[in-house]
Amino acid sequence: MKDRGVYILLINLKKPQKIKVGKLGEISFESGYYIYVGSAQNGLKNRLERHRSRSKKLFWHIDYFLNSGTEIEKIFVKEGPKSMECEMARFISKNARGIPKFGSSDCKCDSHFFTGKVDDLLKVVSEFGLIEYDR
Numbered sequence: 001m002k003d004r005g006v007y008i009l010l011i012n013l014k015k016p017q018k019i020k021v022g023k024l025g026e027i028s029f030e031s032g033y034y035i036y037v038g039s040a041q042n043g044l045k046n047r048l049e050r051h052r053s054r055s056k057k058l059f060w061h062i063d064y065f066l067n068s069g070t071e072i073e074k075i076f077v078k079e080g081p082k083s084m085e086c087e088m089a090r091f092i093s094k095n096a097r098g099i100p101k102f103g104s105s106d107c108k109c110d111s112h113f114f115t116g117k118v119d120d121l122l123k124v125v126s127e128f129g130l131i132e133y134d135r
Helices: 045-053 063-066 085-092 123-128
Strands: 007-015 018-019 025-029 034-038 071-078 113-115
Touching: 007 018, 007 063, 018 034, 018 063, 025 034, 034 045, 034 085, 045 071, 063 113, 071 123, 085 113, 085 123
Parallel strands: none
Antiparallel strands: 007 034, 007 071, 018 025, 034 113
16 A cells, blocks of 8 residues: 555544643533544654654644544545545534534544544545554
8 A cells, every 4th residue: 555545533532521722722522423634745644653652742633532542443534536535524424413613623524533433434435445554
């Protein structure tokens, strides 16, 4: 696999929390599963390792969420253009509830971060042919 593409983070939030998410401010999150859609057109492996890291400068919306005691349960990847990130977000939005403006400040999507039933969230994996990243 080339070192660029799109990815999905499946994250489990074990208990409800209020989290300050950069310029979005404080957001109340219910416990449950969340899915984040992202892309890295250069340095995909480094981006994924950064998401897993506990010590990092908080920059992206997802950094704030991941820095709040959450666990990434699975990561899925696929080589593809940045535009596929938005295609996947639009697909997920049909089956899950998006957190407004989260992760989508560089595009016209309503959100790139969703919550809902795990099966509904992961429909995008089979629909777009992502594979599990295991490193």
